[in-house]
Amino acid sequence: MLRDLFRKQKKYATIPSEQVKKDIPEGIMQKCPKCREILITKELEKNLNVCKACDYHFSMSAWERIESLVDTGCFVEYDQDLQSEDPLQFPGYRNKLQKDMEKTKLNEAVVTGEGYIGGYPVVLGVMDSRFRMGSMGSVAGEKIARAAEKAVQKRFPFILFAASGGARMQEGVLSLMQMAKTSAALQKMNRHRLLFVSVLTNPTTGGVSASFASLGDINIAEPGALIGFAGRRVIEQTVRQKLPDDFQTAEFLLKHGQLDQVVPRSKMRETLIRILDIHADRREA
Structure with missing residues (x-):
């Protein structure tokens, strides 16, 4: 049990499988072409299609x-x-x-x-x-x-x-x-x-x-x-x-x-x- 507490953390990230990627609905997020921020589409629409991070107007x-x-x-x-x-x-x-x-x-x-x-x-x-x-x-x-x-x-x-x-x-x-x-x-x-x-x-x-x-x-x-x-x-x-x-x-x-x-x-x-x-x-x- 003590050995588990001091276990080394993994130094790599897990890449989602293709199936996980397919499970994410298309169009749920968008990337701002100006600042590259990932935006939730519904939140973007509520903000009149303007990026909250950099004020880019979609x-x-x-x-x-x-x-x-x-x-x-x-x-x-x-x-x-x-x-x-x-x-x-x-x-x-x-x-x-x-x-x-x-x-x-x-x-x-x-x-x-x-x-x-x-x-x-x-x-x-x-x-x-x-x-x-x-x-x-x-x-x-x-x-x-x-x-x-x-x-x-x-x-x-x-x-x-x-x-x-x-x-x-x-x-x-x-x-x-x-x-x-x-x-x-x-x-x-x-x-x-x-x-x-x-x-x-x-x-x-x-x-x-x-x-x-x-x-x-x-x-x-x-x-x-x-x-x-x-x-x-x-x-x-x-x-x-x-x-x-x-x-x-x-x-x-x-x-x-x-x-x-x-x-x-x-x-x-x-x-x-x-x-x-x-x-x-x-x-x-």
Whole structure:
């Protein structure tokens, strides 16, 4: 018995068997890509998909975003049945669309509708990067333009959350045309003196960053969001100089005047309510 008390401790760790690994449900934990902390998925979701260790902002689905912003039970979706076609008969495009529809339970890369935020009526658009990386095809551009038209009809502010890899290559020039369409719809809002708030999340790039995402009366971004048009390597090869490490981050753009504010996700709703409150009299006039 005394010999057992002074037994040497093992200097090696036990590696779980493959069966033990299989018994752990998939998706119960996630690793933060920034600080490498292991996070429990349910706790991460409770914290609005923000890492408690380093404040890294994970991506959010469109409906997670909507639920975190709008007053409970008041969101009415627009144009839910619109779906992309395959105008150029691009190889494999229809299958990819179908897979994304099944995976995300969405018909397109953006959800639009109207609701209340802090009691203020708004038209809201939220892009979802899970659907074709949030790329802007004909239907995505049409839904955003229609949402802007609704804002004009109802004289509501328009808040749009961008999350996109840019134009959708499978639709060619038809995708690029959405840059002009959405910009024209927002110009109509401007003529009617209606508020447009653009919120840029990670990532906001390509044709989306070069059109409606940068046209807000107020431009906001989430911390650490990648924002830009072309990639770092392309720009460095063009200008033939090394770019700063934080180039194309939200913080860099705020410092150089392209953004009005960088707002953590935990404070996004209260920030939007404050903006809506400031502009309420102008909207009703």
